[in-house]
Amino acid sequence: MKRQINPFDYAGDICKALPKGILLTTKRGEEINSMTIGWGTMGVDWSLPMFIVYVRESRYTKQLLEENGEFTINVPMGEVDKNILSICGTKSGRDMNKIEELGLHLEEPMSVSVPGIKELPLTLECKVLYKQQQDLSAIPQKILDRYYPVEDDTLHPGSDRDYHICYYGQILKAYIIED
Numbered sequence: 001m002k003r004q005i006n007p008f009d010y011a012g013d014i015c016k017a018l019p020k021g022i023l024l025t026t027k028r029g030e031e032i033n034s035m036t037i038g039w040g041t042m043g044v045d046w047s048l049p050m051f052i053v054y055v056r057e058s059r060y061t062k063q064l065l066e067e068n069g070e071f072t073i074n075v076p077m078g079e080v081d082k083n084i085l086s087i088c089g090t091k092s093g094r095d096m097n098k099i100e101e102l103g104l105h106l107e108e109p110m111s112v113s114v115p116g117i118k119e120l121p122l123t124l125e126c127k128v129l130y131k132q133q134q135d136l137s138a139i140p141q142k143i144l145d146r147y148y149p150v151e152d153d154t155l156h157p158g159s160d161r162d163y164h165i166c167y168y169g170q171i172l173k174a175y176i177i178e179d
C-alpha cells in the first residue's frame, strides 16, 4: 500500500539520508538496477518539483537512464540493512542482478515504469526533463583535484576524467510504501 505525500514535507529526511546513501533505481526492458547515491538536489525548477541526481559517466545506471529516462529514488526510513547500500554502491549491474542478489521486494509504480523498493519505503517517481554535462571550466580547481583527479587515480580509482552528468527528474509521484 502507498501513502501519498508532499515530497517537500520530507525534504529534510531525504537530504539527511543522502550522506549515508539512498538508492537510484532505473529500468530498461525487464532489467531493473539500483545504485547507491550520496549526492542529490531537491527543489523547484520551471515551477516543477525536481530531484537532480549526479551520475558518473562510467555507471551502468547512466546507460539505463539514457535509454529510459525514468527513475525512482528510494530512501530508507529508520533502520536499513547496510548490505543493501554497500552492494548497490560497490557492485555494478553490468556484472550482477543486485535486486535478485539482495532479495529486494519491488513495489508497482504509479506513473513511471520503474518500481519502488519496499525495504527503502520513501519513494519519489521521477521523469528526466533535462540533463546537463558538467562545465569543467566552471568547477573550482580544489573540487577538480578532489573528485576528478587526472594524474592520481589512487584516491578514487576509476574516477579519472569520469565526470558527472546531472539528470533533472521531475517528481511525478511521492509516497511511502506501507504494509
Ligand SMILES: Cc1cc2nc3c(=O)[nH]c(=O)nc-3n(C[C@H](O)[C@H](O)[C@H](O)COP(=O)(O)O)c2cc1C
Pocket: 019, 020, 021, 033, 034, 035, 036, 037, 038, 039, 040, 054, 055, 056, 058, 059, 060, 061, 062, 085, 086, 088, 089, 090, 091, 092, 093, 094
Ligand atoms: C555512499 C555512496 C554514495 C555514492 N554516490 C554516488 C553518486 O552520487 N553518483 C555516482 O555516480 N556514484 C555514486 N556512488 C557509486 C555507485 O553507487 C557505484 O559505482 C555503483 O556500483 C554503480 O552501480 P551501476 O554500475 O550498477 O550503476 C556512491 C557509492 C556509495 C557507496
